[in-house]
Amino acid sequence: MPTMSALNVSVWRGAADGRFETFEVPHSTNQTVLDVVTYIQRLLDSTLSYRFACRVGMCGSCAMTVNGRPRWTCRTHVTKVAPDLRLEIAPLKNLPVIKDLTVDMSDFFTKWQRAKGRFAPTKTRSDPVEKIIPDSQARQAADAGIECINCAVCYAACDVVTWNPDYLGPAALNRAWTLQNDTRDGDQRQRLRAVAGDAGCHACHTHQSCQEHCPKNLNPTASIAGLKAAAFRAALTGKL
Amino acid sequence: MSGTWAYIAQRTSAMIMAPLVILHLVVIVYAVRSGLTAEAILGRTQGSLFWGLAYGLFVLAAAVHAATGVRVVISEVTRWRGRSLNLAVSAFGLVLLVLGGRAVAAVVL
Numbered sequence: 613m614p615t616m617s618a619l620n621v622s623v624w625r626g627a628a629d630g631r632f633e634t635f636e637v638p639h640s641t642n643q644t645v646l647d648v649v650t651y652i653q654r655l656l657d658s659t660l661s662y663r664f665a666c667r668v669g670m671c672g673s674c675a676m677t678v679n680g681r682p683r684w685t686c687r688t689h690v691t692k693v694a695p696d697l698r699l700e701i702a703p704l705k706n707l708p709v710i711k712d713l714t715v716d717m718s719d720f721f722t723k724w725q726r727a728k729g730r731f732a733p734t735k736t737r738s739d740p741v742e743k744i745i746p747d748s749q750a751r752q753a754a755d756a757g758i759e760c761i762n763c764a765v766c767y768a769a770c771d772v773v774t775w776n777p778d779y780l781g782p783a784a785l786n787r788a789w790t791l792q793n794d795t796r797d798g799d800q801r802q803r804l805r806a807v808a809g810d811a812g813c814h815a816c817h818t819h820q821s822c823q824e825h826c827p828k829n830l831n832p833t834a835s836i837a838g839l840k841a842a843a844f845r846a847a848l849t850g851k852l
Numbered sequence: 853m854s855g856t857w858a859y860i861a862q863r864t865s866a867m868i869m870a871p872l873v874i875l876h877l878v879v880i881v882y883a884v885r886s887g888l889t890a891e892a893i894l895g896r897t898q899g900s901l902f903w904g905l906a907y908g909l910f911v912l913a914a915a916v917h918a919a920t921g922v923r924v925v926i927s928e929v930t931r932w933r934g935r936s937l938n939l940a941v942s943a944f945g946l947v948l949l950v951l952g953g954r955a956v957a958a959v960v961l
Contacts, residue, residue, distance in 0.1 A: 772928075776928055808855065808856045809854070810855035810927065810933070812855070814856060844856075847860060
């Protein structure tokens, strides 16, 4: 790849009380933000900490704040987000910074469990395979949210998470909604109970930052709206 | 669970208030543009079941809506949550209900 010019890159260093450090990185065609971070770590400062795995938008581990917005860095081209060749790369918001660009994801995944984001089977391997009608309303609702890669971009983008650290967040609630629409799942009442309430779906303000920033173009806000309606109905019928 | 009921109360009260706000604005515009005196207004409202019910419901919905809304705002801006907050905003809603109820009684009874 031919080098065209140099990028001015500010990278967060240290933990929460850290600071930005500036690097100069050669700019090349089709260069991603993850390429830039990798270049710095391999050639300029080997002490830089960051996380990545698949490099192709599947694993959800490389999300960072790029020029103020949470993004998956492996699929974010520099030319699209930094036309002036200036990059500011910081760790994701709403999660404790461990060091540099790595955040502690414990809260994020703990909330996934608190939202009962785990499939609860109702059959054994001896039972016949359940027939799922692909164009049924429930299956389509589940399909709409199923491609989440747990990158936490939505969690970092959510103002309600900032205001209420107990809030389960868009990803966990989106996951719960897909399971609520899975006809094979056997834990629907308990899950609805887990996601209803002040720390759950009712806390959502419908800002739609999660939808705006989701790299997979999912709409967690719509999933949360579905949970709100389901909890509303369940409460009125005494099933919550 | 209390969060779900607070949510239901807030959304339901909003649905009730929406048409009543429009009615209230129409009443204000009508009263002002027609140059109605206080006596003329009271002549229409006193003993009226319709105005008593409409504004009574409006006051009730506003009290519930304000209390549940303030509950959310306080819980997001401060760390105050739980039972004590629920009691405090319930008291706030009750104050609004009493004040509004007195105003409705004054023009209807």
